[in-house]
Amino acid sequence: MKRIPTIEDVARKASLSISTVSLVINNKKNVSDKTREKVKKAIDELGYHPHRGARGLASSLTGNIGFILSHDHFSLAEPFYTKIFLGAEFAARDLNYYVLLTTVSGQKRPKNGIPRFLLERNVDGIIIAGKVSEQLVTSIEQFDIPIVLIDYTFPRKDLSNVCIDNTGGVRLAVRHLVEQGYTDIGFVGGDLEHPSIRERLSAYRATLEESGLPVDEKIISTGEADTGHENGFSAIARMHKGNRLPAAIFAANDAMAIGCMQYLKSVSQRIPEDVAVVGFDDIEMSSHVEPGLTTVRVFKEEMGKLGVKRLVEMIKSKTNTIVSVRVPVQFMVRESTVVQHLPDEGLRAAPAGAIY
Amino acid sequence: MKRIPTIEDVARKASLSISTVSLVINNKKNVSDKTREKVKKAIDELGYHPHRGARGLASSLTGNIGFILSHDHFSLAEPFYTKIFLGAEFAARDLNYYVLLTTVSGQKRPKNGIPRFLLERNVDGIIIAGKVSEQLVTSIEQFDIPIVLIDYTFPRKDLSNVCIDNTGGVRLAVRHLVEQGYTDIGFVGGDLEHPSIRERLSAYRATLEESGLPVDEKIISTGEADTGHENGFSAIARMHKGNRLPAAIFAANDAMAIGCMQYLKSVSQRIPEDVAVVGFDDIEMSSHVEPGLTTVRVFKEEMGKLGVKRLVEMIKSKTNTIVSVRVPVQFMVRESTVVQHLPDEGLRAAPAGAIY
DNA sequence: GTGAAAGCGCTAACAT
DNA sequence: ATGTTAGCGCTTTCAC
Numbered sequence: 003m004k005r006i007p008t009i010e011d012v013a014r015k016a017s018l019s020i021s022t023v024s025l026v027i028n029n030k031k032n033v034s035d036k037t038r039e040k041v042k043k044a045i046d047e048l049g050y051h052p053h054r055g056a057r058g059l060a061s062s063l064t065g066n067i068g069f070i071l072s073h074d075h076f077s078l079a080e081p082f083y084t085k086i087f088l089g090a091e092f093a094a095r096d097l098n099y100y101v102l103l104t105t106v107s108g109q110k111r112p113k114n115g116i117p118r119f120l121l122e123r124n125v126d127g128i129i130i131a132g133k134v135s136e137q138l139v140t141s142i143e144q145f146d147i148p149i150v151l152i153d154y155t156f157p158r159k160d161l162s163n164v165c166i167d168n169t170g171g172v173r174l175a176v177r178h179l180v181e182q183g184y185t186d187i188g189f190v191g192g193d194l195e196h197p198s199i200r201e202r203l204s205a206y207r208a209t210l211e212e213s214g215l216p217v218d219e220k221i222i223s224t225g226e227a228d229t230g231h232e233n234g235f236s237a238i239a240r241m242h243k244g245n246r247l248p249a250a251i252f253a254a255n256d257a258m259a260i261g262c263m264q265y266l267k268s269v270s271q272r273i274p275e276d277v278a279v280v281g282f283d284d285i286e287m288s289s290h291v292e293p294g295l296t297t298v299r300v301f302k303e304e305m306g307k308l309g310v311k312r313l314v315e316m317i318k319s320k321t322n323t324i325v326s327v328r329v330p331v332q333f334m335v336r337e338s339t340v341v342q343h344l345p346d347e348g349l350r351a352a353p354a355g356a357i358y
Numbered sequence: 359m360k361r362i363p364t365i366e367d368v369a370r371k372a373s374l375s376i377s378t379v380s381l382v383i384n385n386k387k388n389v390s391d392k393t394r395e396k397v398k399k400a401i402d403e404l405g406y407h408p409h410r411g412a413r414g415l416a417s418s419l420t421g422n423i424g425f426i427l428s429h430d431h432f433s434l435a436e437p438f439y440t441k442i443f444l445g446a447e448f449a450a451r452d453l454n455y456y457v458l459l460t461t462v463s464g465q466k467r468p469k470n471g472i473p474r475f476l477l478e479r480n481v482d483g484i485i486i487a488g489k490v491s492e493q494l495v496t497s498i499e500q501f502d503i504p505i506v507l508i509d510y511t512f513p514r515k516d517l518s519n520v521c522i523d524n525t526g527g528v529r530l531a532v533r534h535l536v537e538q539g540y541t542d543i544g545f546v547g548g549d550l551e552h553p554s555i556r557e558r559l560s561a562y563r564a565t566l567e568e569s570g571l572p573v574d575e576k577i578i579s580t581g582e583a584d585t586g587h588e589n590g591f592s593a594i595a596r597m598h599k600g601n602r603l604p605a606a607i608f609a610a611n612d613a614m615a616i617g618c619m620q621y622l623k624s625v626s627q628r629i630p631e632d633v634a635v636v637g638f639d640d641i642e643m644s645s646h647v648e649p650g651l652t653t654v655r656v657f658k659e660e661m662g663k664l665g666v667k668r669l670v671e672m673i674k675s676k677t678n679t680i681v682s683v684r685v686p687v688q689f690m691v692r693e694s695t696v697v698q699h700l701p702d703e704g705l706r707a708a709p710a711g712a713i714y
Numbered sequence: 715g716t717g718a719a720a721g722c723g724c725t726a727a728c729a730t
Numbered sequence: 731a732t733g734t735t736a737g738c739g740c741t742t743t744c745a746c
Contacts, residue, residue, distance in 0.1 A: 006479065008722095008723055008724085009723065009724060010723080018732075018733085019732065019733045019734075020723090020724080020725095020733090021725080021726080021732075021733060021734075021735090022731080022732055022733075024724070024725060024726085025725095025731090025732085027724095027725095028725080032731060032732085033731070033732085034731060034732090037731075037732080051474075051477035051478050051479075052478065052723080052724070053415075053478060053479050053722085053723050053724070054420075054475075054478040054479060054480040055411045055414035055415045055420060055479065055480070055722085055723080055724090056415050056722070056723030056724040056725090056738090057723080057724055057725075058411035058724090058738090059409075059411045059412050059415050059722090059723080059724070059725090059737095059738045059739065059740085060723075060724040060725035060726075060737080060738055061724080061725055061726085061738085062725095062738075064410075064411060081437055081440065084437065084440060084444070088440070091459055095460065095461075098474070100458045100459075100475065100480070101458075101459070102456045102457075102458075103447055103456075103457070104451065105451075118407075118454070119410075119456065121407035122407050122408065122409060122410035123362065123409050123410065123411065124410040124411065124456070286642075286643075287642075287643070287646060290643060290646060290647070291646070292648065364738095364739055364740085365739065365740060366739080374716075374717085375716065375717045375718075376717090376739090376740080376741095377716075377717060377718080377719095377741080377742080378715080378716055378717070380740070380741060380742085381715090381716085381741095383740090383741095384741080388715060388716085389715065389716085390715060390716090393715075393716080408739080408740070409738085409739050409740070411738085411739080411740090412722095412738070412739030412740040412741090413739080413740055413741075414722090414740090415721090415722045415723065415724085415738085415739080415740070415741090416721080416722055416739075416740040416741040416742075417722085417740075417741055417742085418722075418741095
């Protein structure tokens with residue numbers, strides 16, 4: 003195959019030194035316009051592209067971003083974090099970075115769990131999406147590399163992060179139920195270790211109180227192990243068997259909301275006539291279930307993009323100012339909370355609002 | 359932060375030269391057992407990891423794999439290719455590679471469209487998933503780097519590939535319909551440029567003939583621009599308006615099958631009592647629509663894994679033997695083709711059969 | 715079996 | 731404003 007031109011070929015062709023060429027490549031000042039043009043011309047004619055690895059060695063900047071996901075999240079059928087990753091990938095490409103993805107198991111001691119791209123110095127910064135152990139983050143911090151968390155925070159660790167406006171979203175959801183005339187509104191949560199779930203629970207409580215409605219612990223379920231739809235199913239089943247089925251349910255995410263709907267259907271409760279259901283996240287499936295699930299849309303790709311943008315700023319500026327970005331949400335009214343029927347579109351088209 | 363140990367530190371600690379250390383790191387022969395142990399001990403004690411970039415510079419092996427996806431595929435709501443990517447990523451990690459993802463637009467001239475990781479020599483091999491232009495592949499071939507195609511092939515270009523057993527899958531699907539007593543079976547296809555769709559169409563024709571059934575061009579729709587569910591909707595609508603609604607439909611993928619179901623519901627045709635529907639792919643949604651869609655499951659993650667495995671073999675062996683892998687499929691019977699009712703599970707759990 | 719030395723392609727002082 | 735030079739951390743001949 004054709005020989006790949008190096009910086010030396012460019013220098014020779016332009017009758018200049020390689021350092022001058024390097025200055026041009028890196029857009030440094032102190033190069034005369036004439037020289038700059040000459041170099042650019044040579045680069046063009048040769049079809050030259052700087053070698054990533056060599057650049058990295060010399061500058062200790064790899065042009066890569068590490069993306070860490072807990073294995074649990076990765077295996078979820080619902081591509082919530084996959085969407086975040088894709089958004090990150092998209093923004094990274096725009097900024098001329100590549101994203102190296104890896105997953106970590108939630109359990110193992112972090113010592114063996116340090117991602118290879120860190121050990122091998124193959125990334126300039128780290129994005130962590132979703133829940134990971136504090137230990138892992140502590141050991142990553144040793145590497146003295148910018149870190150941005152997406153959809154997670156630590157109580158005792160201040161790190162740049164991109165999070166959902168959970169409080170605002172819950173407020174929209176609960177107020178919507180109140181406006182529809184519901185006063186008996188239950189909560190189905192899951193793993194309270196996740197700060198998003200915690201925030202959603204307290205916002206639920208706060209909004210009920212703001213609205214002058216009672217908070218009844220009998221219709222608040224939080225003991226579940228995770229946030230899959232089975233938990234929604236079992237949580238509302240428990241309320242039902244305890245003869246305390248609320249008139250409306252706010253579930254802390256769509257998966258659990260769909261689990262609730264599943265149970266309600268199985269016991270022939272009509273949605274929303276007998277029980278209204280609201281979720282959170284707006285996962286793909288929520289617009290496809292019947293009735294369509296009213297929920298709070300989270301802009302997942304956008305979160306990934308924001309995370310990368312912030313990370314790249316940190317990498318380039320070489321400062322570690324902590325920045326917390328709170329991403330706004332959008333309330334999506336569908337049929338699971340509104341008795342009057344919308345025109346039947348059958349299976350709805352893919353949700354609008356692609357971010358790109 | 360703590361200084362990162364280099365190969366020199368290891369050599370010093372083991373009282374050996376860096377070249378000997380390098381031999382051990384790379385598992386080369388001609389090193390005495392005693393020396394090998396000494397080096398390993400030093401590596402352990404220092405917590406040494408070779409620097410990716412430096413290795414790459416010296417050996418011209420980056421440890422990265424490039425993954426190319428057409429932008430169209432990437433933006434699809436349905437994560438068919440996303441699944442393939444995730445499978446690839448998983449296998450790559452196992453083999454100590456990282457995957458660099460990029461998308462290419464289907465249209466643009468490939469000259470500007472050559473992925474950056476190729477220009478910058480940042481990958482050791484390339485995976486291409488789905489349909490891309492032949493031009494693009496031709497220009498990638500210039501880089502003299504192993505290539506594996508996933509779910510695509512070119513008539514005039516012999517490249518290693520991992521493809522679906524389309525013929526086998528269609529045969530299962532159509533025979534199933536025949537066994538259920540259907541004799542009037544239509545076909546809804548899409549973009550015939552994709553070899554998978556072409557194969558599915560010819561297998562459909564062949565299976566009908568094998569079964570002694572007539573092939574009626576009036577209930578074969580192939581003119582559509584792509585393979586989204588709108589095409590399924592419009593294709594079957596056209597048959598219906600032409601007074602030639604078949605008793606069963608084989609759609610070339612699940613998205614179009616779901617589009618068919620959507621239309622059938624909108625004109626109050628019962629599924630499967632009035633019209634049975636079979637799809638292909640087994641996308642997530644197919645087990646969630648009502649009735650559940652009978653379809654041919656494609657092991658998407660598995661395809662990604664196989665692609666990477668093959669690619670890494672090619673990289674390591676430095677030979678370019680063409681290998682075509684045909685991945686078997688699995689037939690999934692659900693309610694869209696079987697009149698007798700299965701017990702109602704409400705919304706079914708996530709499809710079984712995770713690959714990992 | 716082990717070591718010395720060259721060099722992969724580039725950046726970054728430092729000189730000029 | 732441009733050139734010289736010394737590495738970055740490793741692999742890889744080639745001696746010994």
